[in-house]
Amino acid sequence: MNQLNHGKWNLESTPIALGQDLERAIASVWGDDQAVILGHAYDGVIWGRLDGGRLTTSNVAAGEGAALDSNTLLDLRVFGGASGPRELRIFRNGAGLVAVLLREEEGLGFVAVLDEEYELLGAERRVPARGGFIVLEGPAGQRHAPPGVATRRVHVRHYFERDVRGLLRMAEHRYLGLF
Numbered sequence: 759m760n761q762l763n764h765g766k767w768n769l770e771s772t773p774i775a776l777g778q779d780l781e782r783a784i785a786s787v788w789g790d791d792q793a794v795i796l797g798h799a800y801d802g803v804i805w806g807r808l809d810g811g812r813l814t815t816s817n818v819a820a821g822e823g824a825a826l827d828s829n830t831l832l833d834l835r836v837f838g839g840a841s842g843p844r845e846l847r848i849f850r851n852g853a854g855l856v857a858v859l860l861r862e863e864e865g866l867g868f869v870a871v872l873d874e875e876y877e878l879l880g881a882e883r884r885v886p887a888r889g890g891f892i893v894l895e896g897p898a899g900q901r902h903a904p905p906g907v908a909t910r911r912v913h914v915r916h917y918f919e920r921d922v923r924g925l926l927r928m929a930e931h932r933y934l935g936l937f
Contacts, residue, residue, distance in 0.1 A: 763872070767917060768865025769930060774846070774857035780828045785811045787846055787859060788836055794905060794936050797834030797848075799824040804834065805891065807905040816903035819889030823903055828855060838935040845932045860932060868917040870926060873934070878902075881910040909936045 776783045784795070788808050795806035795813070802824035806815040816823040824830065836846035843862035848855055879902065880894030887893070891903040913934040918926045 764870050766864055766867075766869065767871055768863050768867035769917065769932070770861045770863055770865075772859045772861070774859050776828075776848070776855055776857050780826060780831070780848075780855075781813045783857070784808070784834075784836060784846065784848075785813055787857070788839070791839040793836045794838045794933075795826075795834065795836050796904075796933065797824075797826070798832045799827065799830040800832065801825075801830055803902040804831075805902060805904045807890070808836065808839075814890070814905075816889075816891040816905070820891040820893060820903045821888070822891065822893050822901055831855065835933055837933040843934075862915075862932075868919050868929065870918040872916045872918070874914050874916065875911045875937075876914060877911055878904060878909065904936055906936060911937055913937065 774787055785808060790811050793808040795808065797804035804815060804824050804826055806813055815826050817825045832850055834848040845860045846857065847860065848857045878894055879900065880896040883895045885893035885895060887907040891905055892907055892909050893901055893903045895901050914931055915934055916928050917930040919929045921927050
């Protein structure tokens, strides 16, 4: 970790149609592979997991966090799993919700990557896990519930490209998983 790896990477971006049922659309795009869901809504943080095409959120399973609702959703990422390096992103623009599937592949887009781990807010203050989600509480009382019973960190990959002066700049990042 925390070592800049040089090479050639590319992120292929594919627009995805969402339809009316957000949960069904997410499960349809991701398939039967396991995944972690992290999103933000007007009324809080959304954590969830996909397992065998079934989506479970911390709001339903543990009574913590915001509900997955297309009317209040601001952004959402689906990541992790064994089926390859990909991430589904859903975000709001002027026309409503938009979805894009990113796939990492060899290519000419980025010249280096850096994998890092970040401790989750409240990782040191845990409330007993409920429904397969661990409740973490920040120093000011903010609570969120990522999936798992011992989750403390998120694994992130940063992608770098060269600017016109030849300097490296961070151009993109994606979540790889929780641990």
